[in-house]
Amino acid sequence: MTAPVFGMTFTRPDSEPVPALGADFSKALIIETSADANAATYPIGTAVRISTSDATKMADLGTGLLADAAKAIHAQLGGLNAGADLTVIRVTEEATVAATVAGIAAALDPLLIAQIASQTGATPRLIWVGRTSWMLDAETPNPIWAALPIAAEKLLAVAVVDVDPTGQAAAITQREVFSSERILPIGVAARVYEGENLVTRAMGPRIIGLMIRVDNLHEGKPFNPFANRSILGLSGLSRLIPFSLLDGSTEGQQMLESEVSIVVQGETGVDGAVADGGFVFIGTDNTTTGELWKQIHQVRGADYLTVKMMEITRQFLGKRISADLTEAWINSIKFMLRDHKVDEDILGFEVNFRADKNSPESIRLGHLTVNLGIEPVPAFKVANHEVARYRPALDDLVGKIIARLTTTVE
Template sequence: MTAPTFGMTFTRVFDEPVPVLGADFSKILIIETSEDANADTYPLDTAVRISTGDSTMVADLGTGMLAAYVQGINDQLSDLNSGADVTIVRVAEGADTLATCANIVAVLNAITDIPSAVNATPRIVLAGRTAWRADLDTTNPVIAALEANLGKILAVAVVDVDDTSAANAIDARETMSSERLMPVGVAARVYEGEVLVTRPMSPRVAGLMVRVDNSTGGTPFDPFANRAIYGLAGLSRKIPFSLLDGSTEGQQLLEANVAIVAEGETGVDGAISDGG
């Protein structure tokens, strides 16, 4: 509220013992499409809170991008805790990518309605189609909406950017001004049944964040950097990287605040790991 320039305000003195409630920063919000999802379970533009360990609710997501995002999260939950607390908002697939982005933006612009609707405040947001741009001089509309709305629920967003080259990924990063965004400049190659497909890396990073948060009890002292990403068949492209050489492409991307996933190399000094 805004204090009156002339008038009076009322405050309550909090000098009594109150219970301490733990904060959970692992709740995720996903906004994406799935044309063959169960419409009764997931009505359009409606927030539905689920556990990703609930196989029935996951099956009702169908075979669209929502299911792909949840699979990416679940692949990272390799310990006994096998489910993430996720709120799903299914939006309609538009006539083109820009129209789909507009549907996602509409949900983001009303993001403050979601916590009350599901009795949970998501702190990690996964919004689809962030890698698309109309041209190299234009910000993605979903990115613009994230910048305007993430602070309203104190959330962060892992966002995919152009994974075809370092130059395009850095160019996309230059259109962002919010510290609540974490761009990722490489996509995932994963198996869906017998088919090898390219999928966004962002849900896998979000799943990693949940895994590390749960394993450390939510303490902020153990970063999720330099950890294994599970469930990958490969990367959309190999990014040269060395822990010892700051001139490599991977180091240049990190310097520009673009996150990467790099392959390990056995017996190579400076490699991120011996394998995987």
């Protein structure tokens, strides 16, 4: 603009740190069939965003497996007017399960997944799809297995995967197909009532609902583990998995060692039981190789911070590189991480601008590099108690005896 000869001007400098609101990581994507759903509300193959507190939209889902998944998620939520933000994709129930599974896998195509946010105005960070435990035969892999980790990576999401619920060996065999920090296998199914009928349904959506419930308890942030919490709305389990907090040889402990999460029933008066009653989810680990990013809530927390850094950085892109702008960019990231440390979302962080990573040649090209380190908060998984004798208590006893005898003699 032209500066006035007599007057005033107003400018906004680029040297101030900028805030980032962060994203809601509790939005979920579910994909399944429901033959009697309202076709106008849920066209086949179309991503539709709903709230589970919308009774009309929920009724329009019909009675199929897609409807069960949405109801299962909603059942885990608490509080007045609590609902889940769901993106629903209805696929066709084909003449064979193999054809239906192929349709679900096709809905996970990376090009289609990338369009969900622009179609619905929401990016889902939690994924559940049906039929993941199905196999045509022992030699033929389920096509969903290859498609799901790629879709989760595209969305910076995590997926709960139902593996074979019929037995330990079968569940672990299917778990071995995956090697992703974004996959959480669950090795047992739910028994629930549909009207007067007791039916077996996937446990995965119920775990998704639990994750949303825990997020809601912590301002919507995804940094918290969700193990050792009740699964609501169950009438039973597809099978009871032997489990003890004290005995690592039980079937449940062996499944957890193989990174297959479980739901177990509480037992009153039993040492080592996870609860006195109800049904409790136990699980923290994904299927990645190595231990550094093994706990899935830490992956979700790191994704959340990544999205916030994206929000911060895009406000600086395209502007002239200067010392003031670079300092403001780095300070914005530091202040954001500082706030998360104060809230105990992370244990600590470090942000550095290193000369060896920012050569004059790189800066000439408009490239700046910042080096970040964060330490996520781990889940409390094992409590070790070292119980020893306490000799000073005997010294104290001797002192008390002597004191009483002295008093009696006097």
